[in-house]
Amino acid sequence: MSWLVDSHIHLSDPFYEKELGFIINGMQKMQIKGCCVSVDYTTSIKTLELAKKSNLILPFVGIHPQMASQETEPVLDLINQNSDKLAGIGEIGLDKTYVNTKEDFERQEHVFREFLSHAEKLEKPISIHSRKTLDEIYQILSSYSLKGVLLHWFDGSKQQLKKAMDNGFYVSYGPVMVYAKDKQVLLENTNEDKILVETDGPVRFAKCFGLKPAQISFIPSVVFCASKILRKSYDELSKILEKNSDVYLGI
Secondary structure (H helix, E strand, O other): OOEEEEEEEEOHHHHHHHHHHHHHHHHHEEEEEEEEEOOHHHHHHHHHHHOOOOOOEEEOOOOHHHOOOOHHHHHHHHHHHHOOOEEEEEEEEEOHOOOOOHHHHHHHHHHHHHHHHHHHHOOOOEEOOOOOOOHHHHHHOOOOOOEEEEEEEOEEEEHHHHHHHHHHOOEEOHHHHHHOOHHHHHHEEEEEEEEEEEEOOOOOOOOHOOOOOOOOOHHHHHHHHHHHOOOOOHHHHHHHHHHHHHHHOOO
């Protein structure tokens, strides 16, 4: 049986704190690892602590664009001090939803570039937040030589997807893909070796998920749905995803 990877989940969120032991036990039984991303200094510290509890928790450290006003130095110091323990750097990126001025967006870009430089230097994969900023992000990424680039929760156009594929970037699909036709179409147009899956927990999802906060246990449902869309067996797609995750993480 293949090991699956939730390529983007916020296990450091307080929502999961009381159930962490149960979650780790479930991950072991279901053979699922989780890329635990961070959004600021506090969650970065917590992510590193969580990773000590289980080798199934793969720690990513970074500053989310919503938190770009925070000082970057403490988080960059964490990256440098724990580079041998980190699976990657993230969640980082751009998002105009969280800015009110040109200066705010320039600050986001500055923070994003700082983390990209560290990822390049340390040869770490990155998990990117790119809501409505894909074109700007593509332009910025062209200046860096990066080992593994994931555009998490990809929500671009077919043309933007093609550009991601041309550049060798990974894109991930989550629970919304189970019931959203536009995401299913994007999946069909994604190169097989660049597909990853995620939950982005504890984000809540509608329809069959009943607006419940996402659990890492949602991953098999995402894989099952994706396998039907791609006309593959569950086991066949699981093997593909395992290989893709290993290459993305540099394992």
